[in-house]
C-alpha cells in the first residue's frame with residue numbers, strides 16, 4: 001500500500017509528561033481504530049468520554065474521543081482524536097495499541113498538514129502560515145503567521161491569478177480571431193488594462209512590506225568594538241540577565257554569545273563579540289576573527305566605544321549599518337560636555353548604570369519597525385513567496401512591453417505569470433486557463 005494511503009497517527013500536543021495529551025489518527029483505518037479502542041463509533045464531532053482498550057481488551061486510559069468523518073475534517077480524511085492523560089506510559093500503551101492495526105503507522109513530520117494540503121483544505125501559503133504560527137515566539141511573528149494562515153496572501157494570489165487568466169483569455173481569443181479578421185484591437189486593449197492594474201497591485205504589495213518575511217528569522221544586532229568598552233555589560237543589560245562574563249580584564253569575551261530578545265514583539269538576536277584588537281594570543285585572534293565575521297553578517301552593528309575612544313566604527317563593516325554608541329558616560333568629568341558626536345545613530349550610554357538605555361532600545365525598536373515594515377497588512381511571510389511574486393510582476397511587465405509587438409508573446413508571459421502564482425499557491429495546472437477560454441468564449445472550434 002502506498003504510504004499516502006496508510007493511516008497515520010501522532011502525538012499532536014507537547015512533550016510528555018503533561019496533564020493531557022492529544023493523539024491524532026488520520027486515514028482510512030481511523031474509523032476501525034476508534035471502533036476497536038472505544039468499542040463503538042462515537043457520534044461525529046461530539047466529545048465522548050470512553051475507556052480505551054487495546055485489541056486484547058486490556059484498558060489503556062480513560063479518555064475523551066472525537067470522531068471527524070472525512071471530508072469535513074482537518075485533513076479531509078477520517079480523523080480521530082484521543083485526549084488521554086499525558087503520561088509517557090499512557091502514550092506508549094496507546095501507540096502500541098495503534099501499531100497493532102494493519103496499515104497504521106506513525107506520521108512523518110508535517111504529514112497531517114501535507115494531507116490537508118493535498119485534499120485542498122489549505123493552500124501552500126496557508127500551510128506555511130500554519131508552520132510559522134507553531135514556531136512563532138513573538139507577537140509580531142504570531143500576527144504575521146495568522147495572516148498567512150487566514151489565507152490573506154492566498155486570497156490575493158487566487159484573485160490575481162483569476163484575473164490573469166481572464167486577460168489571457170481575451171488575448172487568446174484575439175489570436176484566434178486574428179486569422180479570420182481584425183477583432184483583436186478591442187480585445188487587446190481591455191486585456192492590457194487588466195494586466196497593468198494587476199501589475200500595480202502586485203508591485204504595491206512587494207514594495208509596501210519592508211522585509212516582513214524576515215520576521216521568521218529575526219533581526220541580528222551585533223555589539224562590536226575595542227576590548228573592554230563594556231560590550232558584555234550592554235549585552236547583559238539588553239538580555240536582563242548575566243549571559244556574558246564582564247570583567248575589567250581586556251579580552252574577556254572570546255566566543256560569540258547570542259541572546260534572543262523580544263523587542264516590542266519583534267524577534268531580535270543580539271550578539272556579543274570579542275573586543276577587536278591586534279593580539280598575539282591565538283585564542284583571542286580567533287575570537288576577533290569570529291567577531292568580525294558575525295558583525296559583517298549582522299543587520300545592524302552597535303559599535304561600542306568608551307568616551308575617550310575615537311575609534312572609527314565604519315571600517316570593515318561593509319554595507320551593514322553601524323551605530324556609534326559611546327559607553328561609560330558616567331565617567332565623564334562633571335561639567336565637561338558629552339562627546340562631540342551627535343545626530344542619528346550616535347548614542348551616549350552608561351551600560352553599567354543604565355543611562356541612555358531606554359533611548360537606545362527605543363531606537364532599536366524603530367529600526368526593527370522600519371526593517372520589517374510597520375505595516376500591519378504585511379502579506380509576505382517567506383522568501384519563496386516574495387520570489388514568486390517578483391517573478392509574477394516581471395512576467396506581467398514583460399507582457400505589457402510586448403503586447404503591441406505580438407499577442408503570442410504576451411499570452412506566453414501571462415501563462416508564466418499565472419504559473420508563478422500557481423506555484424505560490426502550490427496548485428499548478430494549466431487546465432483552468434483552457435477552461436476559461438472554452439467557457440467564456442465558446443468559440444466552437
Ligand SMILES: Nc1nc2c(ncn2[C@@H]2O[C@H](COP(=O)(O)OP(=O)(O)OP(=O)(O)O)[C@@H](O)[C@H]2O)c(=O)[nH]1
Pocket residue numbers: 226227228229230231232233234245246247248249250251252253254273274275276327328329330331349350351352353
Ligand atoms: N564606569 C563604567 N564602567 C563600565 C561601564 N560598562 C562597563 N564597564 C566596566 O568596564 C569593564 C569592561 O566591561 P566588559 O563588559 O567586560 O567589556 P567588554 O567590551 O565586553 O570587554 P571584552 O569582552 O574584554 O572585549 C568592566 O569592569 C565593566 O564593569 C559603564 O557604563 N561605566
Ligand SMILES: [K+]
Pocket residue numbers: 227228246247248249250251252253
Ligand atoms: K572585559
Ligand SMILES: [Mg+2]
Pocket residue numbers: 231232233244245246252253272273274275
Ligand atoms: Mg566582553
